[in-house]
Amino acid sequence: MKQEKSCGGVIFREQNGLRKYLVLHSIQGHWTLCKGHVEGDETEHDTALREIREETGLSVDFVDGFRETITYAPRPGVTKNVVFFLARLSGGTLACQPEEVEAIRFLPLGRALAALTHPSDRDTLQKAHSFLESRRPMPTPLYDSLRALADTRPLRLDMPGHHGLPLPGGLSWPSELDFTENGATGNLFGDEADAIQAAEALWAASFGFDQCLFLTSGSTQGIHAGLALLAREGGSVALDRGSHRAVYHALALLGLTPRFLPRPWLAQEGVTGPISPEMVADVLSAHPEIKTICITSPTYYGVLSDVPAIAAVCHARGARLMVDAAHGAHLPFLGYTGYQAADVVVMSAHKTLPAPGQSALLFANGFPLFELQRWGSVYGTSSPSYVLMAALDGVRHYMETEGTARYQSTVRLVHELRRRRPALTARAPLELDPARLVLTSPDGFALANALRSQGIYPEMADWGHVVCILTCADGAAQFDRLEKALDRSGLSGPCAPVPAPPEPPPMVLTPRQALFAPRKRLPLGGAAEQISACQIAPYPPGVPVIAPGELIQKKHLAYLVQIGYNRDGSTAIDVVR
């Protein structure tokens, strides 16, 4: 069997971030990659360079590390090996070698693959493309552009006042990347397709939404912007009674009236359960004028509601769903896709992802970006922090690479710890965030204090629980330290029973009237028959026992006493004067 050998290149060029590959039309009528026979004592690279120059008129630089061989039989009794290198266009003038080449095209991958005649060429091109993708620099467009600008050592005569120098007192802060809108850094609320929008688009694609807006004032900003986007001013919303106070403030600012969606009380766990789609359907049927629904999922205790089922109920009635997922930014990276069914979702990156305080995300389906920007800019600073935004960019990339595997390992450790220690565990209908560790105890406050005395600071404690936020930043050593401290405390155990919260008091003023009314401060115990101007939301139950605008009744004060809230009588409440 006769052996032949050729060498050639998968030639590519990159312009404005778009890569195109060279394919050529041979005079035999095939679309192929560039290649030719080895002559004399040429090395493989010599042959490839010469053939590329002769056939195309172009010069190239080889990309190290790629060498792909294909073998085929061009004629009976002949075996041919073709060695391909990866060749980045570096110069020359495109010119077809008349005896061999009829036409040359630079095409994006998909069209280049479709053009090539031989499967082996397609296979080589695909491998070359994958090789280049695997070596791409971090796809963090905002971080990259800020870093590149900082590296030019610009004279910064704008905000922030540190002008890129380290902060006084050795306080470490990435001043170099702490820019303002300067014509080169983009504009969070602007129209231009800039690096910020590119970074936001990567988040939106990663989580399966049409749009993403970076937030630099936490989920609080996103909740205000999201409710303004969906509900506008006035009208009613169907509201998770357990909403965060940011939601109650948004109601007041927007003049919205809530119709509360109750949650079941899970006596065994001492927490509220999920919002049911049936409950949402009932409220929407009774109040067909309501077109905005706002729920929290997961709750502080990690309780998830069935977002796709609730979204389906809303959409079937022409209503739209906003989810406060402040504690759920890690879930899509763990494979949870439920949020995609909602219209607006707000997430605090800073709570459960390795992201700096205040960094958060507003996602939406069915809205253009400028609508999110409009409301984001109403409730956010006009000087958003580029450090926070660049961190959001970097966090996504980290999570899409090594972060997710680390988070999965944390989830496994949480799962094992939940089996060994008294803790909330999933059971129908209780679906839990797999990463949220809620330890139970006959005295949650004492357990939290015992942990703190050993240098361990949980997120929150109530009478029966200690809530710990464990993330991809925590590994076996951190879990081990926590378990040893739990052993020493001797305070793990089932939670003390907590009675279900009473029916909410009657609402006699809207949240807006209550927020803006003149107010006075009274001892809580003496506030019966007053109208509350604020929220009293002890944990547990984790839902407001009294909300702004509600007429406080004796039974609510009695419940608060019963669950040990305001034990020493020092708690005050703001009421309408």
Ligand SMILES: Cc1ncc(COP(=O)(O)O)c(C=O)c1O
């Ligand atoms: C359920 C929920 N929503 C919203 C927020 C507000 O988030 P941020 O602190 O990011 O503004 C919080 C804060 O704890 C929260 O627990």
